[in-house]
Amino acid sequence: MTLKLPRTPSFRLDGRTALVVGASSGIGQAAAVALAQAGAQVVLAARSIDRLELTVATLKELGLEASALALDVGDVEAMEARLSSLPAFDILVNSAGLARHGPALETTFADFDAVASINLRGAYFLTRSVARRLIEAGKPGSLINISSQMAHVGGIDRAVYSATKHAVEGFTKSMAIEWGGYGIRVNTICPTFIRTPLAEQTFSNPERVRWIEEKIKLGRIGELEDIMGPVTFLASDASAMITGTALMVDGGWTAG
Known part of the structure; x- marks a missing residue:
């Protein structure tokens, strides 16, 4: 007698289109590479196409499908x-973000507005725009916002940043409820400190690195590769x- 066993759903993304915003470097670039390697046709977006051209060219040299789009969230x-x-995208990864860290007592109106404009207002309407096109096309989709561990805890000098990321978690849950009937999934990925060019200033401070490594239960700084698997997973079946x-x-940061 042969049992009918369940089959693992595919992590492949062949035949799907993906929009990755904030893809010129760091987590966004890594997400674009991961989705392209999984078979998706990836559109890399940022404010300037110039910063995307080398990544797009390299992906094409590898036989992967990629193009660039100028987009300012x-x-x-x-x-x-x-x-x-544009046609509806099956997948969205929004990695566009801004941080202006400092003590809460020193937060300026301009800094608050600048961070909220990108991290909250831009993320909200970007997610809605992609979902709207999917609903119009009658297609399901997976929408992913790159949030932060700071969306679940607080942090010194991070009151504004943390506030905007907590808000992203809130609209993600509400949108997921509203659009579930259309087959549209909405989730976030919440990284800890990841080694990117933008984070090099933080990692140049040995005292700050020791503090980070004490908080991360796995005892190491996150790498871009640590994000690529989760992105592919959430984008796929x-x-x-x-x-x-x-x-x-987050290497166990918020568990503690």
Whole structure:
């Protein structure tokens, strides 16, 4: 007698299109590479196409499908207009973000508005724009916002940043509830400190590195590769029953 065994859902993304915003470097670039390697046709987006060209060219040299798109999530009206003219994307990864760290007592109105404009307002309307096109096309999709472990805890000098990331978790849950009936999943990935060019200033401070490594229970700084698997997982059918949740990639930081 032969048993009918369940089959592992595919992590492959062949035939799907993905929009990765904030893809010129760091986590966004790594996410774009991961999705392309999994078979997706990836559109890398940032404010300037010039910063994307080398990544796109390298992906094409590897036989992967990639193109560049100028998109500024800080200009939500122009962003919505641009996305409304494009076919629906099956996958969204939003890695556009801004941080202006400092003591809460020293937060300026300008700094607050700048961070909230990208991390909250831009993320909200970007997610909505991609979902709207999917609903119009009658297609399911997976929408992923790169959040932060600071969306679940607080941190010194990070009141504004943490506030915006907590807000991303809130709208993610609400959107997941609203759009679940359309087959649209909405989730976040919440990284700890990841070794990227933008984080080099933090990692140049030995005292700060020791503090970070004490908080991360696995005892090491995160690497870009640590994000690539989770992005592929949430984009694929392997996570078909996951929506409205946060995938912690924090080495155990928030567990403690």
